[in-house]
Amino acid sequence: MRKSGLAMALLCASALGAQACDITIGMVMELTGPAGAYGQAGAKSVEMAFRDINEAGGVLGCQLVTDTRDSQSQGNVAVDQATQLVNIKNVPVVIGGIISSVSIPILTSVTAPAGVVQVSPASSSPTLTQLSRDGKTGGYFFRTITSDALQGIAAAKYAIDSGLKKLAIIHVNNDFGLNMMREFTASYEALGGEITSATPYNENQPNYSAEVTAAMDGAPEALYLISYPVDGATIARAWISQGGPQKFLLNDGMNSSDFIEAVGGDYLEGAYGTSSGTTETESTKYFYANYEAFSGGIAPSAPAADRSYDAGAIVGLAVAKAGKAEADAIRDAIRSVVDPEGEVIHAGPEQFKKALALIAEGKPVNYQGVIGNVSFDQYGDISGPFRLWQIKGGEVVTAGEMTAEAVAEVKDSIK
Structure with missing residues (x-):
């Protein structure tokens, strides 16, 4: 009691x-x-x-x-x-x-x-x-x-602004991965981007060659990998070894030294990513x-x-x-x-x-x-900026920021 x-x-x-x-x-x-x-x-x-x-x-x-x-x-x-x-x-x-x-x-x-x-x-x-x-x-x-509803918008705008116009998506097959894929896809396509494929994967598998093969269909120019460091590294290595283009867009959880070390910084040079930011x-x-x-x-x-x-x-x-x-x-x-x-x-x-x-x-x-x-709305959510980053020389460096206001403007423009 x-x-x-x-x-x-x-x-x-x-x-x-x-x-x-x-x-x-x-x-x-x-x-x-x-x-x-x-x-x-x-x-x-x-x-x-x-x-x-x-x-x-x-x-x-x-x-x-x-x-x-x-x-x-x-x-x-x-x-x-x-x-x-x-x-x-x-x-x-x-x-x-x-x-x-x-x-x-x-x-x-x-x-x-x-x-x-x-x-x-x-x-x-x-x-x-x-x-x-x-x-x-x-x-x-x-x-x-x-919320990923906002991060998906920020990531889509960052991808388009960075010249990533034709993407394949590989995403973890759980609530986070599915929602992130959906939110990103809706925003990215509204901004003029093309999704060649969206391939889910189940966690903790020793090999992801089948998922990578499926994701390469349609000749994408880059891969949007929605994952976590351990599985993400396995997928990225398979993507590279199977001849996938070495251009990546990454979600917030891939901002990880463990991920970079496991894949190799040289293979991830210039990879783009988004994270919830700080003021x-x-x-x-x-x-x-x-x-x-x-x-x-x-x-x-x-x-x-x-x-x-x-x-x-x-x-x-x-x-x-x-x-x-x-x-x-x-x-x-x-x-x-x-x-x-x-x-x-x-x-x-x-x-x-x-x-x-x-x-x-x-x-x-x-x-x-x-x-x-920090200010909570009626649903317990917060709003805030998004950090735009890249991998340079094996390190994550900040490339810019999207304010909460800027994300809202993009959201309004693609409705």
Whole structure:
């Protein structure tokens, strides 16, 4: 049976500032499997955010701690782990997953039915928006990444502007891959591009030569690969070895040093990619200066790292604002810690100390995140810029940015 808000408050108050109690937040991350690199980076980011809030004094007289579970990049495993966190550990919040094929089953099978807050740092499927529109999330779901409905538009415009006019698509056969393919295709064709083929693949296969052969039909000029680093590398190597043109467009998750090293930087030279972007703030500077040392060597630019810190920070501040470790109160408090009318707060212990003092005084705060200004709409979605990047000399370099306004303009122009 879940602890009542009063019981938790009394427990925390009994610590009398000695930090003798813990408030446990559940985390289901892809620590292993095809998305393992993302989940490892994300988990460390949440831990860093909680570390910073705890150093600022903690919340409700307690320390924030995580109970972190590995989804193994599989939806069924994720559901089992989330069920344990919710039903046995009685957590009021689950942070995760990273990929949509993990977050969606957690949401539909566990958190929404149980009335538990879920915050995904990196699940971008439009299905999550639709679930909210259909009233199936109870308002308990939030994410700190833009929807693929918008990334598909940004990627299509970037491809056309970069001279990629005739593409084959190979995409992972899950909710994320299907939606990304559909959103991109609609925008790309509306902008004058030609899709020669769209080939799905199932994860964790030792060989993808059949999929690559199918994708080469129609003489494409380049390949849009919607994948994750491990399988993506296998597919890219097969594409190259079978004589496919060495021109690539890549989704956000392929911004990975592991992927580049596995394929070979020379073969990916000039490859294009898109990612949810950031608008630099003092939080961005703080995170980039401190994350690598905290994480044990993970680069702050690792996919999901920046927005996972923001997910952790927002959850921690929302617990303080709620005044109790209860899901409904935390859900209702989340938007109030990114209040546009509140006093601007950035990342780090000193800033969080200021935020916690303002919250204790009943004043609004506006946490400006590592990814920039975070503001949730009625569906728990955010909007923001997109980073346009290329692979140069075996490294990912920024080539430009599409603002949220620019994406909206393209969207309006192709309706």
